[in-house]
Amino acid sequence: MTERTQHTSSNPRLVSPLSATLGFSQVIDDIAATAAERERDHRLPHEEIAKLKALGFGALRLPSDAGGHGVSLRELFVVARDIAAADSNIAHAFRNHLWQVEAALKRREHPFHARVLELTAQKKTIGxxxxxxxxxxxxxxxxxxxxxxxxxxxxxxxxxxxxxxxxxxxxxxxxxxxxxxxxxxxxxxxxxxxxxxxxxxxxxxxxxxxxxxxxxxxxxxxxxxxxxxxxxADPPKSDEAAPWGFTFHQVYLTNCIAGIARRVALDGAGVLRARGRNFYHGEAAHPTDEPVLHALLGRIRAYAASVEAIADRAADALQRAWDAYGTRDEYEATLAATLAASEAKVVIDDLAPQIASWLIDLGSGSVVSRIGALDRHWRNIKVIASHNPRLYKERLLGQNLLSGQLPPTGAFF
CATH class of the missing domain: 2.40.110.10 (Butyryl-CoA Dehydrogenase, subunit A, domain 2)
Structure with a gap:
């Protein structure tokens, strides 16, 4: 991992030091500030996505001398999670493009993939x-x-x-x-x-x-x-090549959910600060002084941090698989990444909706108004999680542990 991702903070924040270094702070902040409004008004984020394209989000993985920022795969997930924390719709919309860039970087000598990289260098996105x-x-x-x-x-x-x-x-x-x-x-x-x-x-x-x-x-x-x-058409893979070519898709979606979990924690602090009065049976005159609400906010923070850590584990495994591409370690590293992605999905798909539900508990009746659109977090988590249901991931993980059963190789697992 490069120096760019070594800076951490004990306090959760919307934008990571890496995104700030790359020049994405302002646009991510702006996206976050208007996310609820877009949700209420059903305003498609054409302008926001155009700004991210112009800054080179779609070309992050290209070398700097080829029109990109030269970030690692692991670093790509850091920036994508920041964007998901601001608005998961926008991060999700880039997934298919970013996967094609990954495939093209591995096969850049093929003219089809060279064309994908050429368009990407022009700050265009490809569906x-x-x-x-x-x-x-x-x-x-x-x-x-x-x-x-x-x-x-x-x-x-x-x-x-x-x-x-x-x-x-x-x-x-x-x-x-x-x-x-x-x-x-x-x-x-x-x-x-x-x-x-x-x-x-x-x-x-x-x-x-x-x-x-x-x-x-x-x-x-x-x-x-x-x-x-x-x-x-691409030539068929050799018998020695790793057959799991779509793990990126799953890790990316799970990473988006981790971004939503972070946003729930940040929104939780905002909800507590904004509450004007406490329940009459509370222990403090104001919600910001209420111990039971402090505890719930702490639980949200801790669970959100755990979700991010599990997503990081899957992203790290995918980075190792990328690093092993074309070597004798590729098969085992890619298999490990697929299993890590499945493990992350099973856990995060369970935890993240609960975290979003606790946000409503924290704010009680003061946050159920459609104006704040805080229900979007739970809804967005559940819709992202519906991709490639975790029930099948759970089954595979159990079978693999018992008998060594290998994961399916298709794009829809």
């Missing part, structure tokens, strides 16, 4: 164009939104159409990637499609939490892809 084929089928894998790219000789471009539901972040993204069959040779290809004519996004996501992630339906109608942005 996914995959969709699950049949949610009713056990083990269903993602298929293609643009199932075919038809060659249009009159314009020297490929043309395709398709829809992607649950297109998290695509409302804010500048380009999209996917896999399709191209018509001329009938081969499977990868493509990069930049936003333009024929691309639209509907804000039709109906979740009770994470309402501003842009997780509605992305539509692609007769979009054109120049042949220069159609690439060969």
């Amino acid at each position: 996914l164009g995959f969709v699950e084929s049949d949610v009713r089928a056990a083990g269903a894998r993602p298929t293609k939104v643009l199932t075919r790219l038809e060659w249009d000789a009159s314009r020297d471009v490929y043309v395709g159409s398709g829809e992607k539901p649950y297109a998290t972040g695509n409302l804010y993204n500048d380009a999209f990637t996917g896999v399709a069959v191209e018509s001329r040779a009938g081969r499977t290809v990868q493509y990069v499609l930049e936003r333009g004519a024929g691309v639209s996004n509907d804000d039709d996501w109906q979740g009770f939490g994470q309402r501003l992630t842009g997780s509605g339906t992305a539509r692609f109608h007769d979009v054109t892809v120049p042949p220069a942005h159609v690439y060969p």
Whole structure:
């Protein structure tokens, strides 16, 4: 770990020293200050996300001489958690882009991944164009939104159409990637499609939490892809390579929940300071002097700190897996990261909703108004936690301990 992440504080705060060093303090503070208002008014955070792009959040992992900040994977999670503490919707909206950057950094010699890094260096973000084929089928894998790219000789471009539901972040993204069959040779290809004519996004996501992630339906109608942005498919992995390629997704979401837990602790202190009167059967005239409320705030703080520590453990394991990429230690390090991610999810998905509930206990009737939108913390936690349910993580962890059963390798575990 570099010096940038060694500075710690005994007192929880919204912005880490690392984010401050990288120049993100003001925008994170501003995002936090307006989060409740956005929630109440259902105002999509286009402006806030644009500011983070301009500061290079989407390019944090690129080397400084390639348009980025050169941070480690572990440091990326530090900054992402700060943003999640400010507004978990915004942090969540970047997940698919950041995962693609990670994949591209490992395979940058391939022209498809080189294009992803080129767009990222331009401070653009890239969404996914995959969709699950049949949610009713056990083990269903993602298929293609643009199932075919038809060659249009009159314009020297490929043309395709398709829809992607649950297109998290695509409302804010500048380009999209996917896999399709191209018509001329009938081969499977990868493509990069930049936003333009024929691309639209509907804000039709109906979740009770994470309402501003842009997780509605992305539509692609007769979009054109120049042949220069159609690439060969990635070669298959060798038998020795680690098969768990999607642990980043889970650690990132769990990291977002850890950010919400931190925000609950900070909001708890604010709630207690703002309460104007105590219950008549309390022991102090003012809530800020009430011992039982001090104790509850302390419990919230301690549990939130524990959640962050467990998330850090998973992020550290993922960093070790990254460091082992391409070495003989890759398999074991990647397996360990997948198991650590599962352990973190099981514990955090249990603890974090309880922490958010204690916030309501702390404020009592003075915090249930929709104006403060404090209920968003519980709702957002539960919606993020619904990704890849912990019940299956629990089962796998037990099976692995008993018999050495290995985790599934698909993106939806």
